[in-house]
Amino acid sequence: MAGAAPAVPVLPPPPEQLRLLAAELRSLVPGVRVGEAQESAEFSREAFWRRLDEAAVRVSREATALTTVFCRPPLPSPQETQRVCEQVHAATKAIITVYYSFPKDQGITLRKLVRNATLDIVDSMVQLLEVLLVTPPQSPENNDLISCNSVWVACQQVPQIPRDNKAAALLMLTKSVDLVKDAHEEMEQAVEECDPYCGLLNDSEDNADNHGEEDGVLECPSNQDSYWSEDDQELITPCLALVRASKAALKKIRILVAENGKKDQVAQLDDIVDISNEISPSVDDLALSIYPPMCHLTVRINSGKLVSVLLKALEITKASHVSPQPEDSWIPLLINAVDHCMDRIKELTQHDVEF
Numbered sequence: 001m002a003g004a005a006p007a008v009p010v011l012p013p014p015p016e017q018l019r020l021l022a023a024e025l026r027s028l029v030p031g032v033r034v035g036e037a038q039e040s041a042e043f044s045r046e047a048f049w050r051r052l053d054e055a056a057v058r059v060s061r062e063a064t065a066l067t068t069v070f071c072r073p074p075l076p077s078p079q080e081t082q083r084v085c086e087q088v089h090a091a092t093k094a095i096i097t098v099y100y101s102f103p104k105d106q107g108i109t110l111r112k113l114v115r116n117a118t119l120d121i122v123d124s125m126v127q128l129l130e131v132l133l134v135t136p137p138q139s140p141e142n143n144d145l146i147s148c149n150s151v152w153v154a155c156q157q158v159p160q161i162p163r164d165n166k167a168a169a170l171l172m173l174t175k176s177v178d179l180v181k182d183a184h185e186e187m188e189q190a191v192e193e194c195d196p197y198c199g200l201l202n203d204s205e206d207n208a209d210n211h212g213e214e215d216g217v218l219e220c221p222s223n224q225d226s227y228w229s230e231d232d233q234e235l236i237t238p239c240l241a242l243v244r245a246s247k248a249a250l251k252k253i254r255i256l257v258a259e260n261g262k263k264d265q266v267a268q269l270d271d272i273v274d275i276s277n278e279i280s281p282s283v284d285d286l287a288l289s290i291y292p293p294m295c296h297l298t299v300r301i302n303s304g305k306l307v308s309v310l311l312k313a314l315e316i317t318k319a320s321h322v323s324p325q326p327e328d329s330w331i332p333l334l335i336n337a338v339d340h341c342m343d344r345i346k347e348l349t350q351h352d353v354e355f
Helices: 014-034 045-069 078-100 110-132 142-147 152-156 165-193 230-260 268-274 279-288 298-318 328-355
Strands: 213-214 218-219
Touching: 014 078, 014 110, 045 110, 045 152, 078 110, 078 328, 110 152, 110 165, 110 268, 152 165, 165 230, 165 268, 165 279, 230 268, 230 279, 230 298, 230 328, 279 298, 298 328
Parallel strands: none
Antiparallel strands: 213 218
16 A cells, blocks of 8 residues: 655745744844854955845845735735745845855955945845735735835945945045034034024923023023023033034044055054044034033033044054154144143033032
8 A cells, every 4th residue: 555645734824934034034133243254265356246246136136026926916825935935035145145255354344334235135125024014915005115125225235335445444434524514513503593402492482582692691591401601601612622623633534544545454444444433423422411401520521532532543543554644744733622622621610520
């Protein structure tokens, strides 16, 4: 008597398969964030970028197939769903594998950009799966999914990644300059308006009209916590000067990297970018601390942190290959300006420290 036919495995329904795939891809994210490079003695830049671009195109293609299958009724069969899900999983794993092949000696700054691009693709694919799970196939919203979704946007960013560490460093320095520039403009605007919280703290237009100017000090009698005292305004002046110095330093550093940076000096470029990346958050902390009600001790502490980071950035830049003349006049001048700002801030806050 012939043996019984093997049981055909029962596949989960399509929605459950999408849910399982989303969970599987989500579980890959922590590994990508902290994963080490798979060092290879024979690394080819040209081959790597070709493979990365091709992997991104593949992910984009599979996102299109997935979206097309699930955005129009009827739902695909469990077998068809399994096939599509396996292709999506394989494509996503493939681009992660390509990322892992990028060695650290090509530049930590550039490797971070590749990592972030890879994470964006994985995150976007998970988001697409989650949207498909909650959006009925006949929904009008699916027209938007078919025409554009975040996976395609993320994949299209891959060819825009800088191809060497110097270009990556310049990109990151430009972002830092822009962030500090925005913070400086916001601080200046707040000083001009004097009362950045007035619209939030005063419920009536009458209160907003109570602002007046007496003896050069703008006041808002309705709420003393929403305006600066004369002492506050005096302290703001060196704080603004310190932020201007931060912006000037970053611009100068970016110019030096652009003009003198060498693509093969990846470690020094990484060091410059790492310390420069700390300037913008320190500027933000100082900017937030000047808003009323101002705590002078907090302003002093945040100013000190910014000065520490700024001086370190200048010293690292001065000691690197991008500064061919260590006696370059602008660095000592900027250091003196920063020290002067900090001395003035200490002078104006000395009473608060003693108290």
